[in-house]
Amino acid sequence: MPKLIDLHIHSQFSDGQFDIKQLVKLSRTNGVGLISITDHDDIKSALELKNNSDIKGIEYVNGVELSSYIKLNEKIIRLHILGYGYDEENEELKSRLLEKRNLRTYVNKEYLVKLIHEFPYLSNDLLEKIQCDKYIRLSRLIEAYLNNEELSNDQLNDVKKYLDSNRPIYQGYEFDALESLQIIRNANGYPILAHPYQYRLNVKEEIALLKLLKENGLIGLEKYHSGDTPNGMLLQEMMCNKFNLEWTLGSDFHEEHDDFGNQIGYGKNNNLCKNSCSLIKTLRRDGKVLKR
Numbered sequence: 642m643p644k645l646i647d648l649h650i651h652s653q654f655s656d657g658q659f660d661i662k663q664l665v666k667l668s669r670t671n672g673v674g675l676i677s678i679t680d681h682d683d684i685k686s687a688l689e690l691k692n693n694s695d696i697k698g699i700e701y702v703n704g705v706e707l708s709s710y711i712k713l714n715e716k717i718i719r720l721h722i723l724g725y726g727y728d729e730e731n732e733e734l735k736s737r738l739l740e741k742r743n744l745r746t747y748v749n750k751e752y753l754v755k756l757i758h759e760f761p762y763l764s765n766d767l768l769e770k771i772q773c774d775k776y777i778r779l780s781r782l783i784e785a786y787l788n789n790e791e792l793s794n795d796q797l798n799d800v801k802k803y804l805d806s807n808r809p810i811y812q813g814y815e816f817d818a819l820e821s822l823q824i825i826r827n828a829n830g831y832p833i834l835a836h837p838y839q840y841r842l843n844v845k846e847e848i849a850l851l852k853l854l855k856e857n858g859l860i861g862l863e864k865y866h867s868g869d870t871p872n873g874m875l876l877q878e879m880m881c882n883k884f885n886l887e888w889t890l891g892s893d894f895h896e897e898h899d900d901f902g903n904q905i906g907y908g909k910n911n912n913l914c915k916n917s918c919s920l921i922k923t924l925r926r927d928g929k930v931l932k933r
Contacts, residue, residue, distance in 0.1 A: 643916035644674025645906040648704065649723065649835065649863065649891020654689075655680035655706075656777040656917045658896040661689040664905070665699050665933075670676070673906035675921065675930065679704035679723055679835075679891070681776035682741050687729045702726055702924055703931075705738075706835060707825070710774075711818040713850055718840055722821040725920065726929030727830030732854070733827040741776045741815055749773035752809045756783070760800055779809035794796050822858040831920065831929075834862040837880070838873045847876075857896055861887030861920055867908030868893065873903065874912075887920040 651657035652664055661678065677700060680813065687703035690696060695794050707722045726734050727734060737898035750773050759761050771782045783804060787797055816824070824833040834854060837847060851862070864877040865888075881888045892912055894905045904910050 645914060646670055646675040646890070646921060647673050647680070647915055648677040648725070648889050648918070648920070649706075649866070650676055650678050650905060651680055651706075652678050652686050652895070652896045654678075654685040655775065656895060660738050661686055661693065662696055668753065668905050669698060671906040673760070675889075676905070677702040677704035677725060679706040681706050681721075682708055682738055683877055684727075684729050684734070684738065686876045687763045689776070690933065691729070691931075699706065700930055700932045702921075702929055703729060705825075707816055707821040709816045709818040709821040711850070712762070713846065715851070716846075717811070718850070719844070720754065721754070721831040721835040722728070722817055722818060722825065722859075723835045724821075724825035724828070724830040725833065725889075726924050726927065727825055727828040731828035736826055737816070737824055738887070744815065744925055745838075746774040747810050748810055749779050752779060753783075756800075759803060762764065762796060762798070763800070764790070780804045818857060819857045820852065822854065828856045831861070831887070831924070832859050833887070833920065834859060835891075836863055836865070836866045837877055838869045838895065844876070845892065846881065846884070848891045851880055851886070855884050855886070861889060863891055864888035864918075865890035865908075865915065866893060866905045867891070867913060867925045869912075871912075881919075887918075887923060889920045890915050890919050 644773060650664055653660050657663060666761060678684050684705050690701050702725050705724045710717055710719050711721050753768055757767060768784060771786055787800060822832045864881055865874055890904055892905055892908045892913060894900060894903055907914055
């Protein structure tokens with residue numbers, strides 16, 4: 642039986658649970674022979690797959706997921722652009738991702754300073770123990786930190802109430818989507834629209850969005866995603882045909898226990914389980930599929 646593929650997986654380099662070696666092991670256990678690790682605004686996974694000689698027995702395509710926004714008919718839409726097969730040494734790509742990471746670090750540290758000022762019983766090592774540059778909700782990192790501290794129930798509840806009423810600014814959508822497309826294209830990559838159903842657009846809006854994105858370099862969309870419905874996937878197939886787009890699939894796997902049954906290669910309730918897609922055929926043709 643041909644091995645499965647999964648082109649949308651997250652690691653500890655962004656908001657996933659597992660490191661690269663663990664993800665490769667999980668993939669092989671699930672009968673997945675080709676993967677792409679598409680961390681949010683981070684390409685360390687590509688370098689890890691390329692340079693870690695301990696990783697063996699898997700095909701891969703380097704990936705990234707750029708957090709973006711676009712204005713469509715006076716409506717701001719937050720969306721994600723996947724990039725595949727890019728040159729990880731491209732200076733523009735590296736510098737733009739560094740800018741985004743530095744901004745995230747600055748904003749998160751400013752919030753932590755205010756939090757310590759508000760609750761003096763919190764230790765200053767909060768600034769050292771929380772990784773402020775990670776693409777993950779800061780409140781989640783703070784709560785994980787608090788659970789390991791010796792605080793009274795009242796103190797813990799007070800901080801959590803503060804977090805609820807003073808939510809940290811969620812950084813990550815500084816790139817205009819058209820800019821994201823250009824960044825990926827300039828790095829000789831292949832830009833794909835991730836999980837279209839998540840943007841809650843009607844058919845007319847999605848058609849307008851895809852028309853605009855394709856005019857600016859989009860080459861495909863994620864037709865099969867673990868969170869979509871069968872009817873939703875049929876709609877994306879129609880969109881691929883209408884706009885002559887490549888199609889991909891991905892579980893969008895993050896965590897073993899908090900992904901609602903989502904598994905690498907299988908998706909949810911086995912709604913993926915594919916061994917190829919049109920983009921993979923193109924990437925193979927262009928020599929972008931690599932093997933460890």
